[in-house]
Amino acid sequence: MLAVVIGGLYAAGMYLMVRRSIVKMIFGLALLGNAANLLIFTVGRLTRGRPPHVPVDGVLSPLPVADPVPQALILTAIVIGFGVQAFALVLIKRVYQTVGSDDQDEMTTENKGQGEDA
Amino acid sequence: MRTLLFFPLIIPLATAVLGLLAWNHRTVQRWLGIGSTALLTVVGSNILVQVQHYGIQSVQAGNWPAPFGITLVADTFSSLLLLATGVMGLCVTVYSLADADSDQESRGYHPLLQVLLLGVCGSFLTGDLFNLYVWFEVMLIASFVLLALGGKREQMEGAIKYVALNLIASALLLAGIGLLYGVTGTLNMAHLAIRLQEMPHTGTVPVIAVLLFCAFSIKAAVFPFYFWLPASYHTPPVAVITIFSALLSKVGIYVLIRVFTLIFPQETMAGQPLILGAAGLTMLFGALGALAQPELRRLLSFCVISQIGYLLMGLGLMTPLALAGSIFFMLHIMAAKSTLFLTTGLIARMIGTTVLKELGGLYRRYPLLAVLFLMPALSVAGIPPLSGFWGKLALVQAGLQGKQYLLVTVALGVSVLTLYYLVTAWIDVFWKNRPAGAAELHSPAPVRRRQMLAPALLLTLLSLIMGLLPELVFKLCRTAAEQLLHNDAYIKAVLGATQ
Numbered sequence: 179m180l181a182v183v184i185g186g187l188y189a190a191g192m193y194l195m196v197r198r199s200i201v202k203m204i205f206g207l208a209l210l211g212n213a214a215n216l217l218i219f220t221v222g223r224l225t226r227g228r229p230p231h232v233p234v235d236g237v238l239s240p241l242p243v244a245d246p247v248p249q250a251l252i253l254t255a256i257v258i259g260f261g262v263q264a265f266a267l268v269l270i271k272r273v274y275q276t277v278g279s280d281d282q283d284e285m286t287t288e289n290k291g292q293g294e295d296a
Numbered sequence: 297m298r299t300l301l302f303f304p305l306i307i308p309l310a311t312a313v314l315g316l317l318a319w320n321h322r323t324v325q326r327w328l329g330i331g332s333t334a335l336l337t338v339v340g341s342n343i344l345v346q347v348q349h350y351g352i353q354s355v356q357a358g359n360w361p362a363p364f365g366i367t368l369v370a371d372t373f374s375s376l377l378l379l380a381t382g383v384m385g386l387c388v389t390v391y392s393l394a395d396a397d398s399d400q401e402s403r404g405y406h407p408l409l410q411v412l413l414l415g416v417c418g419s420f421l422t423g424d425l426f427n428l429y430v431w432f433e434v435m436l437i438a439s440f441v442l443l444a445l446g447g448k449r450e451q452m453e454g455a456i457k458y459v460a461l462n463l464i465a466s467a468l469l470l471a472g473i474g475l476l477y478g479v480t481g482t483l484n485m486a487h488l489a490i491r492l493q494e495m496p497h498t499g500t501v502p503v504i505a506v507l508l509f510c511a512f513s514i515k516a517a518v519f520p521f522y523f524w525l526p527a528s529y530h531t532p533p534v535a536v537i538t539i540f541s542a543l544l545s546k547v548g549i550y551v552l553i554r555v556f557t558l559i560f561p562q563e564t565m566a567g568q569p570l571i572l573g574a575a576g577l578t579m580l581f582g583a584l585g586a587l588a589q590p591e592l593r594r595l596l597s598f599c600v601i602s603q604i605g606y607l608l609m610g611l612g613l614m615t616p617l618a619l620a621g622s623i624f625f626m627l628h629i630m631a632a633k634s635t636l637f638l639t640t641g642l643i644a645r646m647i648g649t650t651v652l653k654e655l656g657g658l659y660r661r662y663p664l665l666a667v668l669f670l671m672p673a674l675s676v677a678g679i680p681p682l683s684g685f686w687g688k689l690a691l692v693q694a695g696l697q698g699k700q701y702l703l704v705t706v707a708l709g710v711s712v713l714t715l716y717y718l719v720t721a722w723i724d725v726f727w728k729n730r731p732a733g734a735a736e737l738h739s740p741a742p743v744r745r746r747q748m749l750a751p752a753l754l755l756t757l758l759s760l761i762m763g764l765l766p767e768l769v770f771k772l773c774r775t776a777a778e779q780l781l782h783n784d785a786y787i788k789a790v791l792g793a794t795q
Contacts, residue, residue, distance in 0.1 A: 195464065200456060207463050214470040221478030248477065251426055255470055258433045262466075265440060266459060272444065273452045 180220050187213035198281050200270045207266060211259040215252045222248025298355045300346065301368045303339045304378055304417040307332050308410040315407035322398070325406040329389040332410060336417070337382030344375040344772075352779065352789035354423060362791045363487040367423035369790055372776035373623060374420045377550060380630050381420070383758070384542045385413050387751035391638055392535040394744035395645070400445055400533065408445070409539065412438040416543045420550060423790050425473050425483045428551065432469065432515070436462050439544060442536050443528060454528030461524040465514035472507035475500060486790035488559045489783055497562050505563035508555060509571075516548025518608055519578040522601045526585065529597035534641025537593070541600045541637060542630045549607045549626065553619070556611060557780045564614055571612035576706040579605030583713040592640050592650040595721055596633070599676065602710060603629050609691055609707065613698045619777035621690030624762075624770055628683040631759040632672035638752040639669045643725065645748070652721060657730035666726040668752050673722055675759055677715035683762035686770065 187209050194206030222245060311332035318324040347353055347370055357366040370378070389409065396405050415435025422428050440462075444455040477483055479500050480491040492501065510521070517525040525545070529537050556564045564571065582602025589595040603625075610622025642665060643658070644650045659666045675682035688711060695704040762769050779785060 191467075195460065203456075203460055207460070207467075210464065210467040211470075214467045214474065217471050218474030218477070221475055245481075247483070248474070251474065251477070254426070254430065258430065261437065262433070262463060265437060266463075269440070269444060269452075269455060269459060273456060276449050276452050 180216060184213050184216045184220065187216065200273060200281075204263065204266050204270060208259075208263055211255070211263075215255055215259075218248050218252055218255070222251075298353060300339065300343055301353060301355045301370055301421060304336060304343070304381075304421060305368075305414060307335050307339065308414040308417065312407040312410035312414065315410060316404070319404070322401050322406075325401070326389075326393055329406045329409065330386070330393075333382060333385035333389050333413070335382075336413065337379065337386055340375065340379035340382040343370050344372070344379050346370075347372055347375045348772075348775075352785055354789045354792075363482050363484045366427055367484060367486075367790055368421045369423040369486075369786065370421060371779045371786060371789075372772060373550075373554070373780060376623065376627065376772060376776060377420050377546070378417060380627055381413060381416050381543060383754075384539065384630060384634060385409070387634065387638075387755055388535050388539045388542075391538070391641070391748055391751045392533075394747040395533060395535050395641055403445055405442070405445065408438050408442050412442065412539065412543075414438075416547055419547050423485050425476065425485060425488070425555075429466070429469055429473055432547075433466065435544065435547065436466070439540065443532050443540075445536075446533070448531070451531040454531040457524045458528040461514055461521070465511045465521075468507055468514070469511035472504050472511060475504045475507070479504065484790065485555070485558055486783075486787040489787055490791075492559060492562075501560075502563055502566070505556075505560045505567070508560075509552070509567075512548050512552045512555070513574070514548075516545050516552060516608075517578075517601050517604055518548075519574045519581060519605070522578065522581070522604075525601055526594060526597040529600065530591065530593040534593075534637055534644065537597075538634045538637040538641075541597075542634045545600060545604060546607075546626055546630065549604065549611075549622075552608070553611050553622065553780065557614070557619070558783050558786065561614075561783075564611070568612055568614070571608060572700060572703050575605045575608035575612050576703050577605070578602070578608060579710040580706060583710045583717070586717050587713065590652055592643070592652060592655075592721060592725065593637075595652075595717065596636055596640060599636075599714065599718070600633060602714065603633065603676065605710070606688065606691055606707065609695065609703065613691075613694045613700065614781070615694050615698060616774065616777045616781055617690055617697070618694035619780055620770065620773040621687050621694055623773040623776050624690060624766075625684070625687030627769065627773075628675065628687050628759060628762055631755045631762070632675040632682075632684060635668060635672040635752050635755045635759065636676070638748070638755070639665060639672075642745070642748050642752070652724040655725045655730075656728045657726075659726040662726075664749070666722075668749070668756055669726065670722050671756050672759060673718035674715075675763065677718055678711045679715070681763050683759045683766070685763065686766040690770075 191206045191209030191213055194202045194209065311328050315325045315328050352369065352371040354367055354369040356362060412435060415431050415438060418431035418434065419428060422431055440455065440459055443458055444451055480488055482488055482491055514521040529540060579602050582598050582605060586595050586598035586602060589598060606625050607622050610618040640650060647655060649655065675684040678684040678688040692704050692707060695707065
C-alpha cells in the first residue's frame with residue numbers, strides 16, 4: 179500500500195519537475211522529498227506499538243523494540259526539506275520579479291541583457 | 297590532540313556567526329574571513345602532520361561509541377583536501393576583497409562563504425552517511441544563495457537549474473541512504489563496510505550503489521549528469537565560481553572515491569566498465585563543449601567537466617597508482633583551474649568582457665597576467681614540467697597496467713584537445729591584435745589589482761612546486777591511496793574502541 183503511494187509520489191514529483199513552469203517545479207521538489215521520507219519510513223523495519231527504548235532499570239521485552247533511527251532521519255530530512263523549499267520559494271519570487279514569467283523557456287531565450295538591473 | 301578534528305568545523309561556523317553579528321561592518325567581516333581561512337589552513341596542515349605521524353585519526357562527538365554516535369575521521373586523503381580547502385578559501389577571500397562589490401558584501405557574502413567552507417570541511421571529515429547528507433545540504437544552501445546573490449537575469453536562470461538538479465540529487469541520496477539503512481541497520485561508514493562484507497551482494501545492494509553513484513555524480517557533474525554545470529557556472533562572480541569549481545565539484549568526487557572504495561568495493565569492481573565509460577565520456581564531452589564556446593568563462597566551465605573525467609578514471613581503475621594519480625590530479629586541478637578563473641576575473645574587471653572575439657593584445661600591456669593564464673593552461677593540458685603532467689602520467693600508467701587502452705587513448709586525445717582550446721583561448725585573449733573598435737582598457741586601482749593578483753600568484757607557485765617536486769606531494773597521495781584501498785586501518789580507527 180505504502181509502496182504504491184511512494185511510487186505515485188515519485189512519479190508525480192518527477193512529472194512536475196520536467197514541466198516548464200517553475201512553480202510546478204517547486205511542487206515537484208516537495209513531492210520528491212516526501213516520497214524519499216516515506217521510503218525511509220517503509221524500509222526502516224517498522225515495528226508497531228513498541229517503545230523505541232527501554233528504561234535503564236526496565237526489563238528488556240522479548241519482542242523487538244522499535245528503531246528510533248529512521249524516525250530521526252526523517253525528522254532531519256523534513257526540516258532540511260522545509261529549509262530548501264523555503265529558499266526555492268524565495269528564489270522563484272525573485273525570478274518572477276526579474277524575468278516577469280514563471281516559464282523556464284522564457285528565461286533562457288536570446289533577449290539577454292534586458293532586466294540586467296532589478 | 298583529537299579535538300583538533302573539530303576545529304575545521306568550529307572555525308568557519310564561529311566566523312559565520314560573528315560575521316552575521318557584524319552585519320553592517322564590512323571591514324570586520326573581511327578580516328574575519330581572512331583570519332578564519334588562514335587558521336583553517338594552519339589547522340589543516342596540522343591535521344595532515346598528525347595523520348602522517350599517528351595514523352588515521354577519529355573522534356566521536358559527545359563520546360557516543362562509534363556505530364551509534366557521530367564520527368569524524370581524518371585519513372591522509374581527507375586531511376590533504378582539508379588543507380587544500382583552507383588554502384583555496386584564503387585565496388578566494390583575499391581575491392574577493394577587491395572583486396566582491398559592496399552590494400554582494402552587504403548581503404552577507406563573507407558569512408555565506410564561511411558556511412560553504414563549513415559544509416565542505418564537514419563532508420571531508422564525516423564518517424557517517426547521514427551526516428554526509430546533512431553537510432551536503434549545508435553546503436548546497438550556501439552555494440544556492442551565493443549563486444543567486446546579485447540577482448541578475450542570467451544568474452537566475454543558472455540558479456534555477458542548479459537548485460533543481462542538486463535537489464533531485466539530494467532526494468536520490470536520501471533515498472539511497474534510507475534503503476542502505478534498511479538493508480544493513482547502520483549508517484556509520486566503517487560499520488557499513490563491515491556489514492556489507494558479511495552479506496551477499498545481490499538484490500538491493502547494487503541498486504543502492506547505483507542510486508548513490510547517480511546522486512554523487514550529479515554533484516560532481518559526471519557525464520550524463522553534467523548539464524547543470526555549464527548552465528550555472530558562468531553567471532556568478534568569478535570568486536564564487538572559483539570556490540565552486542575548486543571545492544564543490546571536488547566534494548562530489550571525494551565522496552564517490554570514499555564511498556566506493558570503502559563501502560562498495562565489490563560494486564566498484566563489477567561496475568568498472570560503466571565507471572570508466574562515464575569517465576571517458578565526461579572528458580570527451582567536456583572538451584568538445586569547451587571547443588565550441590565563444591566566451592572564456594563558459595569555456596572554463598566545460599573544462600572543469602572535462603577534468604572531472606580524469607578524477608573518475610582513477611576511481612574506476614581502483615589501483616593504488618590510479619587513486620594516487622586521481623588525488624594528485626585533484627590537488628593540481630584545484631590550484632591550476634582556480635588560477636585560470638581568477639585571471640579571467642581580472643580580465644573581466646579590466647576589459648569589461650570575456651567574449652573571446654572582443655579581446656586581444658593584452659600581452660603587451662599585462663605580460664604578468666598573460667603568464668598567469670598560460671602557465672595553468674599548460675599545466676591543465678599536461679605539459680611536462682608542470683603539475684598536471686604528473687597526475688596524468690600516473691593515471692595513464694595505471695590505465696596501461698589495467699589494459700584500458702581505449703580509455704587511455706581518450707585521455708591522451710582529450711589532453712591534446714585541452715591544449716588546443718586553452719592555447720587558442722590564450723592567443724585570442726593575449727596574443728592576437730586587438731579588434732578594431734574594442735572597448736578601452738580601464739584598469740582597477742593598483743592596490744586592488746595587487747589583491748587580485750596575489751592569490752593567482754600563490755596558486756601558480758603551488759602548482760609549480762607540485763610540478764617541479766612531484767615526489768613530495770605524490771608520496772602523500774600514494775599513502776592516501778593505500779589507506780583507501782586497505783580500509784582495515786580506517787575501520788579500526790573508527791570502531792577500534794568498541795571491538
